[in-house]
Amino acid sequence: MENIFDYEDIQLIPRKCVVNSRSECDTTTTLGGHSFKLPVVPANMQTIIDEKIAITLAENGYFYIMHRFEAEKRADFIRDMKSRDLIASISVGVKAEEYQFVEKLVAEQLVPEYITIDIAHGHSDAVIEMIQHIKNHLPETFVIAGNVGTPEAVKDLEEAGADATKVGIGPGKVCITKIKTGFGTGGWQLAAVKACAEAATKPIIADGGIRTNGDIAKSIRFGATMVMVGSLFAGHEESPGEMVEKDGVLYKEYFGSASEFQKGEKKNVEGKKMIVEYKGQLQDTLTEMEQDLQSSISYAGGTTLDAIREVDYVVVKNSIFNGDRN
Numbered sequence: 001m002e003n004i005f006d007y008e009d010i011q012l013i014p015r016k017c018v019v020n021s022r023s024e025c026d027t028t029t030t031l032g033g034h035s036f037k038l039p040v041v042p043a044n045m046q047t048i049i050d051e052k053i054a055i056t057l058a059e060n061g062y063f064y065i066m067h068r069f070e071a072e073k074r075a076d077f078i079r080d081m082k083s084r085d086l087i088a089s090i091s092v093g094v095k096a097e098e099y100q101f102v103e104k105l106v107a108e109q110l111v112p113e114y115i116t117i118d119i120a121h122g123h124s125d126a127v128i129e130m131i132q133h134i135k136n137h138l139p140e141t142f143v144i145a146g147n148v149g150t151p152e153a154v155k156d157l158e159e160a161g162a163d164a165t166k167v168g169i170g171p172g173k174v175c176i177t178k179i180k181t182g183f184g185t186g187g188w189q190l191a192a193v194k195a196c197a198e199a200a201t202k203p204i205i206a207d208g209g210i211r212t213n214g215d216i217a218k219s220i221r222f223g224a225t226m227v228m229v230g231s232l233f234a235g236h237e238e239s240p241g242e243m244v245e246k247d248g249v250l251y252k253e254y255f256g257s258a259s260e261f262q263k264g265e266k267k268n269v270e271g272k273k274m275i276v277e278y279k280g281q282l283q284d285t286l287t288e289m290e291q292d293l294q295s296s297i298s299y300a301g302g303t304t305l306d307a308i309r310e311v312d313y314v315v316v317k318n319s320i321f322n323g324d325r326n
């Protein structure tokens with residue numbers, strides 16, 4: 001593969017500004033027929049999202065995807081979101097009981113607007129069969145399938161009926177897939193997003209490796225419709241991770257969905273646990289992301305995210321500090 005680069009290797013090139021204030025720039029994106037304030041979704045991980053955060057995000061016009069690690073709560077979660085007239089967006093795996101869960105939703109007339117199939121190696125018959133199962137039983141539901149790292153995978157999952165694919169194998173902050181298996185898009189995630197987006201006929205969600213708000217704009221430039229973010233959303237007051245105090249400084253836990261901590265056993269572990277410095281309120285981070293993205297749009301010489309998709313760029317190896325190095 002040629003032209004390999006990652007977020008820190010790219011600088012976007014400014015174009016003449018057409019607004020008098022960054023506040024004129026609109027960061028709205030559309031996915032599955034709904035508009036959202038930001039092209040950003042918190043990772044569907046247990047230390048990043050819970051029911052309370054999901055309600056707050058949905059009430060305030062942000063996209064969210066509930067995690068799948070308290071499987072028995074999901075039907076009630078959908079019911080609760082529907083009773084509030086909010087979007088229901090959940091995750092599933094691919095094991096046998098997940099097929100029955102989808103059938104139970106149909107029997108109880110619970111139709112989530114979004115279902116994300118969340119497994120490590122999404123380019124598989126297991127995911128293809130689950131896409132088909134959901135589409136057969138819940139044809140109205142928008143299906144996001146992943147994770148994948150190649151154009152071939154995007155094509156196969158789209159052909160199976162996926163409405164969007166999620167790209168990123170191993171670039172995550174708490175990921176150890178590349179160390180444990182030798183595989184993944186870690187270190188070239190942005191180039192993988194570009195290759196996958198070029199092959200895609202439906203939306204791409206760039207997942208993992210976002211270390212700065214500028215990386216969101218870069219993901220959009222290379223074809224993402226939405227960006228999934230874990231570590232930048234960890235450590236907030238509302239974050240479900242445990243609070244930890246160390247030498248008088250507050251931190252919160254952030255652990256991988258394939259970590260021993262999440263799994264409760266040392267089997268096929270591909271994630272780790274870390275602590276993230278306490279960051280205060282989630283809304284402040286969302287507001288800063290919106291302002292930074294408005295600024296990105298202004299540098300792109302437009303008023304909407306589409307302007308970013310058209311800018312030129314340069315590849316300058318390690319042109320900005322990679323947040324993983326400290």
Ligand SMILES: NC(=O)C1=CN([C@@H]2O[C@H](COP(=O)(O)OP(=O)(O)OC[C@H]3O[C@@H](n4cnc5c(N)ncnc54)[C@H](OP(=O)(O)O)[C@@H]3O)[C@@H](O)[C@H]2O)C=CC1
Nearest residue numbers: 093094118119120121147168169170171177257258268270
């Ligand atoms: N984005 C990323 O880079 C990664 C994300 N994760 C996250 O960790 C969580 C757990 O993932 P996962 O282990 O897939 O979920 P599960 O433990 O639910 O596994 C899903 C099913 O897929 C099988 N499976 C998993 N990996 C492979 C593989 N490489 N080859 C063949 N079959 C496989 C499992 O069987 P068996 O366990 O018996 O193999 C199981 O039947 C998810 O939330 C996932 O998103 C994990 C790793 C990488």
Ligand SMILES: Nc1nc2c(ncn2[C@@H]2O[C@H](COP(=O)(O)O)[C@@H](O)[C@H]2O)c(=O)[nH]1
Nearest residue numbers: 043172173175208209230231256257258271
């Ligand atoms: N290889 C692993 N990847 C994981 C695990 N748990 C989650 N993830 C992926 O990371 C992103 C978040 O990345 P970040 O860089 O923004 O922190 C998340 O959406 C998953 O795709 C894991 O245990 N192993």
